[in-house]
Every structure is written in structure tokens, then in C-alpha cells.
Amino acid sequence: TTGAIATDPEKHDVEYLTPISVGTPSQDLIVDFDTGSSDLWVFSTEMSTSDIKGQTMYDPNNSSTSEKVQGSTWKITYGDGSSSSGDVYLDTVTIGNLTVPNQAVEAAKKVSAEFTDDSHNDGLLGLGFSAINTVQPTPQNTFFDNIKGILDAPLFTVDLKHGAPGSFNFGYIDPAAYIGNISWTPVDSSQGFWGFTSPGYAVGTGAFRNHSMSGIADTGTTLLLLPKSVVSAYYKEIQGAQYDSDQGGYIFPCSPTPPDFVFGVNNGIVTVPGDMVSYAPADSANQNCFGGIQKDTGIGFSIFGDVALKTSFVRSHGSIVPGHYADCD
Numbered sequence: 001t002t003g004a005i006a007t008d009p010e011k012h013d014v015e016y017l018t019p020i021s022v023g024t025p026s027q028d029l030i031v032d033f034d035t036g037s038s039d040l041w042v043f044s045t046e047m048s049t050s051d052i053k054g055q056t057m058y059d060p061n062n063s064s065t066s067e068k069v070q071g072s073t074w075k076i077t078y079g080d081g082s083s084s085s086g087d088v089y090l091d092t093v094t095i096g097n098l099t100v101p102n103q104a105v106e107a108a109k110k111v112s113a114e115f116t117d118d119s120h121n122d123g124l125l126g127l128g129f130s131a132i133n134t135v136q137p138t139p140q141n142t143f144f145d146n147i148k149g150i151l152d153a154p155l156f157t158v159d160l161k162h163g164a165p166g167s168f169n170f171g172y173i174d175p176a177a178y179i180g181n182i183s184w185t186p187v188d189s190s191q192g193f194w195g196f197t198s199p200g201y202a203v204g205t206g207a208f209r210n211h212s213m214s215g216i217a218d219t220g221t222t223l224l225l226l227p228k229s230v231v232s233a234y235y236k237e238i239q240g241a242q243y244d245s246d247q248g249g250y251i252f253p254c255s256p257t258p259p260d261f262v263f264g265v266n267n268g269i270v271t272v273p274g275d276m277v278s279y280a281p282a283d284s285a286n287q288n289c290f291g292g293i294q295k296d297t298g299i300g301f302s303i304f305g306d307v308a309l310k311t312s313f314v315r316s317h318g319s320i321v322p323g324h325y326a327d328c329d
């Protein structure tokens, strides 16, 4: 079996939203597929209406196939400080043509303001490793771990695009999705993430600089967060770039287009085009842009978020041998 589902960027590619169906009869929700976490949680009828602003809610009482996991709860906090919590049902979940009949669906009872204010997003579907699922007392499997056994190959691919629909594919590698060679790199899943170490970077057409950067491929984070030494070396090449503590990041004149940022993936490279480093206007006059590359200070590792992923075709290979993570243009 294989499967594919389209994913659409919100404004400024801040997140990518993907349709799923839950329950019987099916309840259609649109959620954020997040390779940086491992809980499938959704807005639900168990929430206080003051925490809901337009989202679609999962109603387990309206599903003949929902089954409450008695005594189980979940609570999650993300790197951006957002959080949510609730209780747990087993129910049928379908993504495209792929169905898991007894997927753990974590019904929210509470969500933080970031989620309440994100009116188009009905929840998250974690594609990280099940080891970091937050359900207590018994952690639950991700959709990918539940479906992996019936896929033609135990892998999924991520193809995010700038301002255009992309896709998550399960169980196959679409040869039409990329040109050139695939560069594979070993995955360090010891922290529950799709971790890898990039060997270095280059600025614009400059020479490649060997500089190990260990981080995670994270579709749920918008920007590319790297060691502060690398980030300052990059912005040093942009006339007028500066760190603006009010905005919490580097900003720079939107024109001229900044230099490309290149990072290594094993023996290959990924190029973030300069016009994608200009992430969004930083001020009303549209003179300065907020950078898509920022510091990873305080996280403990780098985060290769959407700014890094939308420029390439990324593949996560969840085989039983140490997984492979591949990346290519």
C-alpha cells in the first residue's frame, strides 16, 4: 500500500495544513503534520467554547467507532511555548487512501492562545518517533508507526513548497518529485526526533565551511534555527542586517535579495534561495524583512524547519535498521 495527501501553506508559509478524516461517519479536520512531535491531537467538543475560534472539533460522541481509553490523558508543550492537553480515544483515522482503524486520537480539553488564535488549524498530527508521545500512563503510536507495516516501504516523504501546495507521501518515493541524486544521511532518533548532523554551510557563492550542525527535520517549525555563530556569519554578509531584540530576530533591508544559504546533508547540499531567507516584512513600511534563518539559542539543537525543507524534497525512512533521512533538491 502507498498513500499521498496534499498539504497547503498558510500565509507566509508559517505552517502547512493537511486534511484528515476521523471517526464514523467521518469527521473532516485540517491539521498540522509535525515531524517534530508525536501526538495526534485535535480540537474537540470537550473544550470550553472560549478556547475555540472557528476550528472544527472532533466529537467522539458522534462517532460509532470511538472508544475512550479509560484513565489516559495527554499534555504537550512545543518549542514555541504553545501547549495543549486532554484525554484519549481510539478511532478510525484516514489520510488520503490510508486508514488506521484504531489510531489514538487525543481530544483536547484545553489549548493555549496560540492554537485558539490559529483559526484554520484543527490540531496536530505527529510524525516524530512514538517514544516521545505524551499519553500517560501508556504512550500511543503515531499514525506512521501504525500504518508503516502495510506500506510498500517503511518511509514517508515530505515535499513542502513556497506558497504552493505540496505533499506528504507514504510508502513510496515519487521519482517525479525530484531531480538529481538523493543524499541519504543517518538518523539519530535517540531524542524521538528525525535528527541528523549537517557537515557545514556556505553563504551565497562562498566556499563551503565545515561546521557540524546537529538538528532535527521539523515540519512543524516555520523557520531555520541554527547555531548563533553560523547565523551571525550569514547576516554579516548582508548590508544593514541587525539583530532586533524587540522583534526577537535578525532583520535586514528587504532589497536587494540576500545571498542564498547552503547547508550540507551528508555528501549533498540544500540551497535556501535568498528570496526565501526574506521570510516576511518586518515593518509596515515594508522596508525591512524578518529573516527566515534565526538562532537556535536555548533549544539545545538546530531546527531545520519549513524554510529549510520547502526548498528540497525530504524523505524520512523509518525502517527497522537505523533509519535513513534523505534530502535532495
Ligand SMILES: Cc1cc(CN)n(C)n1
Pocket: 034, 035, 036, 037, 078, 079, 080, 082, 218, 219, 220, 221
Ligand atoms: C505547534 C508547534 C509545533 C512545533 C514544532 N514541533 N512548534 C514549534 N510549535
